[in-house]
Amino acid sequence: MRIKQYRTEFIKELSPFYDAYEAESFFYLILEDKHKLRQIDLALNHELSFVQTDFVVWDLILNQLKKEIPIQYLLGKTHFYGLEFEVNENVLIPRPETEELVEWIINENSKTDKTKKIKILDIGTGSGCIAISLAKNIPNAEVYAIDVSKKAIETAKRNAIRNNVEVTFILQDILKTDELKCNFDIIVSNPPYVRNLEKEEIKKNVLDYEPHLALFVEDNDALIFYRKIAELAKKNLSENGQLYFEINQYLGKEMTNLLEKLDFKKIELRKDIYNNDRMTKGVI
Structure with a gap:
């Protein structure tokens, strides 16, 4: 079967679950991952075809997509800030809004004195996307990252190796931490911030498959992680140290x-590309 013909059938099969644009984007992600073919390749050669054995893999993925399992988990990877990251059920899939937070930090700290180390701590690192992106793009950064999940830390370590950066990963429950072991110039966190009352706004592919430990907080204390981290930052940020957060838009x-x-x-409050309040910064 010609690939272009299969693409039409693939998108139609997914139409009860996704809009045509999203379904088509899934098709090309799989095509590149499994066959090393890009959209431009298909456009230039309409005769490209699948062999019969290809449909075993495609049908398996198609059936999993119908269950609304995230495409990133099915492929085992995603891209964030120009880098490739392994993702699995133990870590959140990095979001474009988080790239904006990383961009903010890089823009404000990449032109500092290169002879002086900038010590950075990422709290709740998950896949390591923030910590690793900062280590990759701030040459004089010395980066540390904390997470409560052992499996998340293991994933983040593999991502650091994948992207050829050094990050010190620490297995630690920040809510049970009274003091950090050293001072930092920057502390950044994208902690759990979705209230249970907001679950109805969450898509099924997130609610059913991404780790709730990294997503949700109780309605009656939605700022529990922010309060704890900000209190620790007061003790452990160096003079003029910066605290950055990704936050609940509400x-x-x-x-x-x-x-x-x-x-x-x-103190700054910034909006994301969708015009939602999404990032804050404070300085000691």
Whole structure:
């Protein structure tokens, strides 16, 4: 069967679950991963065909997509800030909004004195996407990363090797941490921030397959991680040290108030590409 013909059938099969644009994007991701063919290759050669054995793999993936298992988990990888990361059921799939947070940190810290180390701590590292991207793009960065999940740490370590950077990974429950072991110039975190009351807004592919440990907090204390991390940052940020957060879009004002109460200065609240309050920064 010609690949172009199969593409039409593939998109039709997924139409009850995804819109045509998303289904087509899945098709080309799989095509490149499994056959090393890009969209342009198909456009230039309409005669490209699958052999019968190819359909075993494609049908398996198609059936899993119908269950709304994330395509990134099916392929075992995703891209973030120009780098490739292994992802699995133990870590969240990195989001474009988080790339914006990384961009913010890099832009403000990549032109510093290259002879002086910048010590960075990423709390709740998951796949390691923030820590590894910062290590890759800030030449004088000395990066540490914490996570409560042993399997997440193992995944992040493999991602550091994959991207040829050095990051010190630490298995640690930040909520049970009274003091960090050293001082840092930058602390960054994208902690769990989705309230249970917001579950109805979450797509099935996220709710059913991504780790709830990294997603959800109780409705009555939605800022539990932010409060704890900000308190630790007060003790363990160096002079003029920076604290960056990715935040719940509905809690921008509450986050600003939290940082103000803890006497952070130069507090900024930024919107993401979707015009939602998504990032905050405070300086000691």
